[in-house]
Amino acid sequence: SQVQIVQTRAFEDQKPGTSGLRKPVDTFQQKGYAENFIQAIHTAVPELSDGMAVVGGDGRYYMTDVVQKIIGISAANGVKKLIVGKDGIFSTPAISAVVRKTKANGAFILTASHNPGGPKGDFGIKFNSSNGGPAVEAVTGQIYQISKHITEYKICPDIKVDISKVGCHTFDVDGRQFEVEVIDPVSDYVDLMKELFDFESIRNLLAGSKTRSPLKIIINCLNGVTGPYAKRILCDELGAPESSVVNCIPLEDFGGKLHPDPNLTYASDLVDVMNSGVHDFGAAFDGDGDRNMILGKNGFFVTPSDSVSVIGDNYKAIPYFVKSGIKGFARSMPTGRALDRVAKALNVEMFEVPTGWKFFGNLMDAGRLSLCGEESFGTGSDHIREKDGIWACLAWLAILAYRKASVEDVIRDHWKRYGRTFFQRYDYEQVPAEGAKEMMSVLESSLSLATKSKEISAASASFVLEYTDNFSYTDPIDGSVAKNQGIRLQFTNGSRIIFRLSGTGSVGATVRIYFECYEDQPERFDDDITSIMKPLVDLALKVSDLQKYTGRNEPTVIT
Ligand code: VG1
Ligand code: CO
Numbered sequence: 001s002q003v004q005i006v007q008t009r010a011f012e013d014q015k016p017g018t019s020g021l022r023k024p025v026d027t028f029q030q031k032g033y034a035e036n037f038i039q040a041i042h043t044a045v046p047e048l049s050d051g052m053a054v055v056g057g058d059g060r061y062y063m064t065d066v067v068q069k070i071i072g073i074s075a076a077n078g079v080k081k082l083i084v085g086k087d088g089i090f091s092t093p094a095i096s097a098v099v100r101k102t103k104a105n106g107a108f109i110l111t112a113s114h115n116p117g118g119p120k121g122d123f124g125i126k127f128n129s130s131n132g133g134p135a136v137e138a139v140t141g142q143i144y145q146i147s148k149h150i151t152e153y154k155i156c157p158d159i160k161v162d163i164s165k166v167g168c169h170t171f172d173v174d175g176r177q178f179e180v181e182v183i184d185p186v187s188d189y190v191d192l193m194k195e196l197f198d199f200e201s202i203r204n205l206l207a208g209s210k211t212r213s214p215l216k217i218i219i220n221c222l223n224g225v226t227g228p229y230a231k232r233i234l235c236d237e238l239g240a241p242e243s244s245v246v247n248c249i250p251l252e253d254f255g256g257k258l259h260p261d262p263n264l265t266y267a268s269d270l271v272d273v274m275n276s277g278v279h280d281f282g283a284a285f286d287g288d289g290d291r292n293m294i295l296g297k298n299g300f301f302v303t304p305s306d307s308v309s310v311i312g313d314n315y316k317a318i319p320y321f322v323k324s325g326i327k328g329f330a331r332s333m334p335t336g337r338a339l340d341r342v343a344k345a346l347n348v349e350m351f352e353v354p355t356g357w358k359f360f361g362n363l364m365d366a367g368r369l370s371l372c373g374e375e376s377f378g379t380g381s382d383h384i385r386e387k388d389g390i391w392a393c394l395a396w397l398a399i400l401a402y403r404k405a406s407v408e409d410v411i412r413d414h415w416k417r418y419g420r421t422f423f424q425r426y427d428y429e430q431v432p433a434e435g436a437k438e439m440m441s442v443l444e445s446s447l448s449l450a451t452k453s454k455e456i457s458a459a460s461a462s463f464v465l466e467y468t469d470n471f472s473y474t475d476p477i478d479g480s481v482a483k484n485q486g487i488r489l490q491f492t493n494g495s496r497i498i499f500r501l502s503g504t505g506s507v508g509a510t511v512r513i514y515f516e517c518y519e520d521q522p523e524r525f526d527d528d529i530t531s532i533m534k535p536l537v538d539l540a541l542k543v544s545d546l547q548k549y550t551g552r553n554e555p556t557v558i559t
Contacts, residue, residue, distance in 0.1 A: 001156045001173050003076040008032040014040070014147035016140040018356040018503030020126025022112045025062050027506075028123045032153070034066050035073060038108070039153035040146040041127045042077040044139060047105045049078035054098050056090025056185060057110025058225040058288040059250030060117035064088050064163065066125065070108050071161055075171060075178045076154035084163055085185035089250060091225045091289030093380070093388035094189040096132035100384060101188055105130050111225075111288035114261035115506065118253030122506045133361035133385025137482065186232050189390075193233060196320035196383055197394050198401075203238050205401040215400065217244050217281045219393065220270040222260040223251040224287040229390050238397075260286050262293035262377050262389070263559045264301060275299040281400065281407060285389035290357075291377040292389035294396050296407025302396075305336030305423045308373030310414050311395050312342045317402035318395060320383060321370060327382075330360055330372040333471050333486055334498045334514040336423035338414075339373065345418070354473045354485035355500065361385045362477040375423060375514065376559075412525075419520035424533050426555035427502075428511040428546070436501055436509035439549035443499060444470055444487055446543070456543060461535035463491040471498075489543075494518045497540045511550060513540050 011030075014021055014037050021037055028034050042048055055070050057063045067088045074082055083102060090098070092109055099107050112124035127135045127143065135143075161169050161180045169180045193199075208214030217240055221227040227248030234240040247255065247269075259266045262284035274282040274295045282295040294302040302310075312329055315321040329343045330351035343350035349368060353359035357378065363369035364382040373379040378387035379395070396407070403410055447468040456465060471485040486500035495517040502510035515536045519525065524532075540546070547553060 022124035044142040051105035052081040054107040056085030061252040072155040075156040081179040090185045096384035096386040099132040114286040134358035201401045216279045218279045220284040223255040224260040226285040226289040283393040290387040292392040300408040309338035317398040328369045332374040335375040336421040338421040341418045426513045429556040430508040431550040433509040435549040466490045
């Protein structure tokens with residue numbers, strides 16, 4: 001095969017966001033759009049040449065076309081070997097695991113996560129580095145710079161690989177050897193999970209015994225990538241009945257009306273089933289398998305902020321943590337601070353990083369972080385460098401086996417000991433970008449004034465400001481600085497409001513407002529969250545003048 005050099009025009013909009021480049025499918029279908037970005041990655045990451053990379057994604061529309069483009073462009077850029085998931089399938093956590101296991105130089109992950117798929121949906125390309133985690137900002141920044149000035153890309157147009165079968169393919173590229181190995185995307189991941197967890201105890205939990213009835217579970221993969229993983233692990237390995245894993249065939253459009261976003265709004269199917277009271281445990285995952293939602297019997301909802309904190313508190317249920325010891329905990333800045341209390345109780349180091357999993361990687365690589373989470377339904381550990389939905393589900397099952405208690409009992413016991421952290425997030429999706437930016441900058445300057453007077457009030461309550469800032473993070477390992485990561489209002493009663501603009505939307509801007517308050521009076525643990533949050537919500541809308549800047553009266557989603 002011969003390398004061909006193709007002239008191309010640069011696109012201005014290939015700036016990777018919180019988690020890769022995400023755009024509507026038809027943007028990616030423009031001539032040269034995907035090719036430019038893939039070439040920019042190769043140019044920015046010279047280790048790929050002469051090296052090895054892993055390729056796969058969540059099965060969404062346009063993915064297999066892009067897999068073939070990556071194969072052709074990688075061949076032409078001197079890559080020695082690509083490992084590709086069968087049918088192009090790879091969950092984000094499984095790709096991270098394979099990069100680490102094979103010591104690959106990086107990975108191309110083809111996903112737009114929980115965004116809708118199909119010809120009218122979104123597509124995405126994310127580059128992960130040799131540690132298996134999302135490339136840090138220094139790298140993504142370089143990819144972006146290159147993409148703005150790119151004039152040509154290299155490709156071997158005649159190299160096409162049948163990715164529907166496991167096997168090896170070798171090619172001669174101008175005298176060099178280039179290899180594509182198509183592998184089963186599930187088995188390495190299953191092996192890893194078996195090393196981390198005690199499968200025997202989870203199997204016994206699901207099977208029940210003479211004195212205890214089987215634990216009935218229902219796992220909804222929302223037609224995303226996790227289906228094959230959930231089937232293999234929960235049914236084949238752990239003995240759950242086939243019927244306990246549903247929507248488990250990855251579909252290009254995730255089934256059309258279904259939206260693979262594991263929260264109470266979009267995974268309402270699971271919520272309804274759990275509300276019927278038949279099952280003891282329920283879980284759902286997003287399109288690429290890195291997010292999770294956990295529910296207990298009768299739809300008892302475990303907030304992501306509580307989830308990571310319960311896993312931390314019960315780390316002894318997970319053999320991997322017992323063996324390696326807990327090196328530290330971390331959460332993204334807007335995430336509810338329940339985990340901080342556990343860190344204090346266990347006397348382990350606690351980190352607060354900006355939103356996005358890439359910020360956890362350096363801490364893990366340096367051996368200072370074992371467990372972390374984000375409010376956006378992301379939970380994970382240093383077994384890989386991505387958040388991991390199936391892992392979180394197994395962690396919860398391990399805890400239920402260890403504690404011999406229900407989901408609700410485990411959570412209630414946690415609140416009893418640590419108090420309850422109430423958390424809620426309002427999203428205003430696809431608002432005009434200009435208005436959103438203006439709102440943030442006006443808010444920032446008005447708050448620096450408000451700091452002086454301290455007290456701010458809205459209709460229903462008044463709060464005393466402890467401090468307000470725009471969160472800036474200095475990475476303790478490499479000293480890199482990430483600025484403007486969200487406007488924080490911390491009040492003296494422990495409540496917080498945080499404003500951020502999303503970095504994963506594909507059209508317009510998305511404003512996120514995060515609300516948190518803390519309650520240590522048990523008689524208030526069951527208070528209605530909407531009324532608990534109302535004073536904070538009123539205040540947030542007042543200080544930001546959100547309605548004026550975005551034209552919105554209601555959030556698109558509340559999680
Ligand atoms: C969102 C979440 C963030 C998460 C990111 C990627 O980012 O808030 O916590 O890490 O999505 O998750 P943003 O910038 O839109 O708030 V995934 O599962 O979409 O790769
Ligand atoms: Co995801």
